[in-house]
Amino acid sequence: MVRDPRRLNLDDIAEMAGVSRSTVSRVLNDDPKVSDGVRVRVRQVLTETRFHPNAAARSLATQRTGIIGLVFPRVFTMMFTDPWASVLIKGCLEGGERADLSLVHMLVSTDDESSIDRFFERSVMGRHLDGVILASHVLGDKLVARLQASDFPYVLIGRDQPLAANFVDIDNRLAARIATQHLIDHGYRRLCHLSGPPDLVIALDRQAGFFDAIRSAGLDPGSLQVECGNFEQVTGFEAALRLFQGANAPDAIFVANDAMAIGAIQAARELGVRVPEDVAIVGFDDIDMNRMFRPHLTTVRQPSDALGRTAVGLLSALIANPVPAPAQRWLSADLIVRGSCGCSFADSRIDGVRYGPDSSPYGSGPEHLVAQN
Amino acid sequence: MVRDPRRLNLDDIAEMAGVSRSTVSRVLNDDPKVSDGVRVRVRQVLTETRFHPNAAARSLATQRTGIIGLVFPRVFTMMFTDPWASVLIKGCLEGGERADLSLVHMLVSTDDESSIDRFFERSVMGRHLDGVILASHVLGDKLVARLQASDFPYVLIGRDQPLAANFVDIDNRLAARIATQHLIDHGYRRLCHLSGPPDLVIALDRQAGFFDAIRSAGLDPGSLQVECGNFEQVTGFEAALRLFQGANAPDAIFVANDAMAIGAIQAARELGVRVPEDVAIVGFDDIDMNRMFRPHLTTVRQPSDALGRTAVGLLSALIANPVPAPAQRWLSADLIVRGSCGCSFADSRIDGVRYGPDSSPYGSGPEHLVAQN
DNA sequence: CATTCCCGTGCGAGCGCTTCCACCCATACC
């Protein structure tokens, strides 16, 4: 490809400013060893000409693109229907600002094997990205495996099963346990759990936490129903219909995310089941939409934005300085007590029980549990 | 930056295959003038080594990145709370597959002036992108102006006001008119409109269409209330509360998008106002979530995925072959009649009135209105 | 005044790929 003379390059600027290409480059990169006089002159030419350096050339020379990928493998089943993701993305963007990384949001669907391949080859092997953040990956995700196998910088949002990867997460199991315990403390005994897709670690962890609480209360885990949804509101709706219409209707449900919890509340309404009088409901995530539904949802608040910020920060550090050992960060979460669990101060919005390494009534979570933003 | 010897390049492959770098390049680019024998040999080395060409170097040489940006200026106020956007993105992705363009989803918030600047400079001026698709831009959007001023390929999703830009859109005004007319045909007279943000062209167009219908029915536009939301569900909820509790409660509302329409239905429920008996509601978009709410929403179905596909296709054409004249595509939309408008076949899902250049009862829309996918 | 030091600048060699151009060697044709 021959060069387009209308498009300026460093040499043009250098000539106009009466300096060498190197000097212009230094000015562009804020190299301190440029004298003030020269810097001012070059800057002036730069603004006058509205010059901006060619990203490809820069990347080629530096072996850096300044771009990281944000991958939602199950984008269309989760990302847009589960508003939790939007807060996460916001956090990632903030992290990107801090680390001066552009955030590129590659949409990749795990369902489509070939699109993953293309993404991996083009963007990762082709070094189009400096690193990748992978959110909501599924168990045994191919992309995770390939990332781990390569020496490419990545961070997962949400731990993976063998705990050997780089990730940022909250202790879902502990949080679920506390939420369930809250229901048990209310005196409910016909508990039930509305879980997420069984191929997601977070769903499994939350379910495990549910049973932790059940067992520690001396209840019989075998007698309790567990229904599965896919984290979308409508599946919460449908699963709840099944539960309410079943033989052994629950008096309390711990739902694995808010979107489904809202669906469950809808279903209750549809059937004339009162919340929390007939059934108490506790969710997970604390999405914004909650305020639109009555009674207000008692839920576990995830620090989603901090999760995103931390992930990008960690990734940025890994890009700058790769370390072999898994890099992991645990953040803490809060139980927000509102009306849907049956608490007497129903419909008032209070920040509730905080748990974490130092305040948890159940002892600390993973040893390396640390609050961060 | 010195080269990393572990990372292969074309020369390495060339040496291994016993050919020249040029030939390897030709094989990579499917150049037909490589003999079959050589092609096979090179391909073999390529797969054995899992080689993938460096994207930056390739871009530098070709002046193409194969990447287009998808920009949602008001991403956090619209994109995630308004599920319509997800379908749009899906369409864009499909278009990207067809045109062999990677879709990069840059999140840019119009509210933040400096982030736009950074985006524009880094990605557009720095030629990091081959083109840009701008969705849901606001009136007088700075980014639109800058794109028009530069010779950078772009396509808007949603027309802009002076009609001078490249865009893909439906005729919002006509569709809104038909939807409103449907309410008038039902006999409602205390109509009211729940509009979107007044700085969005689509909101203005839909509002204009509403008044078109009002006027052509001989009703007094001055007596009708218009409330504004921001397209988020919760603002529909709040605006509807105001309407229902006001002095002159409406018997029918045309809402500028489904998310707000759902909010309005929630509000009605909250106040014991029955839909459609006490108030009829018609929305716009036909988002998936509708099926979760009773009564089912009568609404205008946007061909959002086709909009996305068409936009990417058009952009791709513009990149390959820039034309000075504005490139524009009009798609058609359908009114989907369900229960919320008061139709007797309430709660049954029927595809309803179709309108377009040839079937509209109101004459054709813009002359160049064409159905496309 | 000679020597050292260091700051600021320019030179030039890459980074990894594409592509024009020249070249070579079969094959075809006179």
Added chain:
DNA sequence: GGTATGGGTGGAAGCGCTCGCACGGGAATG
């Protein structure tokens, strides 16, 4: 046999930037 033809290949010049290195000259030092 000589000459045109043309498909396949290699050489090499870019694309626009960064950065190690060399160098010049002014300030500081003995």
